[in-house]
Amino acid sequence: MRSKFDEQLNVLHVDLLNMAYLIQNAIQNAMKYFFEADIEGAKQIIKDDENVNHYQKKIENICFNLLIQQQPVARDLRTITAALKMVTDMERIGDHASDISELVIDMKDCPILFNEGKFKEMYSDVVAMLIQSINAYVNRNMDLAKEVIDMDDNVDQLFESNKEDLIQLIHNNPEKGRAAVDLLMVNKYLERIGDHVTNIAEWVIYSLDNDPENKEE
Template sequence: MRSKFDEQLNLLNQEMLHMGTMIEESIQEAIEAFINQDIEKAHKIMDGDEEIDHEQKKIENICFNLLMQQQPVARDLRTISAAMKMVTDMERIGDHASDISEMTVMMSKTEYKVNIEDVKKMATETMLMLIRSIEAYVEKDNKKAECVMKHDDIVDNLFDAVKKEIIDFIRESPDNGEQAADLLMVAKYFERIGDHATNIAEWVQFALDDKKEKK
């Protein structure tokens, strides 16, 4: 019985890795579409969001099956509980990739008038956080998870800088206010991705630490 349980745990790990790869690719492509105003790529990302949703449901079903097979020991229960929480954050990251792509399409009619360098920096930093949070799960690395959580301050500070720049831009160029507001929304999506990556890192720590509690 335990052998079958361990096989299912291994399957859970494989599917978690697969979903992690899916959202990493989705975010990376969303960044490229945003920077290059690539409408075709943006639409492709939006269309692909259903595949991420399907993978979330697949992982949740594996978790439910594990819980029903036998009474998991405490460590197993933390692993399964963490996975169920993590896929929710991963699915939301996929949603934000689609959201950013939707904004990219909306802004595609004109070239960017606002300086997007700090938004690009946010994209780079959030992508790094996402990759590290998935690595922390794969490698069962508490320290790497901790680094992701600390890195969130960098993204938050960049968002504050973007917000200030956009407010100043709107004051100086009110005719371009709509595009500026849309860019602020894109920056907000990247900030949220950083928050979700932080949540993933926290759940990694929860799964690994016998003494750690998380509500």
């Protein structure tokens, strides 16, 4: 019975990694197309979000089957509960990549100058946080998860800095107001992605809490 449970748990881990890979690519490509104003690429990101939704449903089904059929012990129950919560945040991250792509399409006739460096740093940070949070879950590493939560501080600082820059841009160039508002939305979606990744890290910590293997000496 336990061997079958462990086998299904491994499938859960693999599917979580696959879903994480999809949303990682979605974020990176959405921002790539954002910087390049690639309309066709942005449309593909929106279409590909169906694959993220597919994995969400598949992972939820695995979790429910484990809960109903296998009668997990406390440690396993925390792992499965965390996975259910994590997959919801992962799906929202995929949605935000689509949201950014929709703005790329909307901004096609409104090119403006902005600080690309801060946007690039911001999305690089959230991608790094995502990768580390999933590694923390699979490797049952609480320290990695805690580092992810700390990393969100820099994302928040970049969010505020970008916001101030764009408000100043609107003030100095009212004719570029519409495009600046769209950029404010991209900025907000990246900040929200950081929040969702932080949630994932917090659920990793929850899944490992009271685990003897993760108790400090």
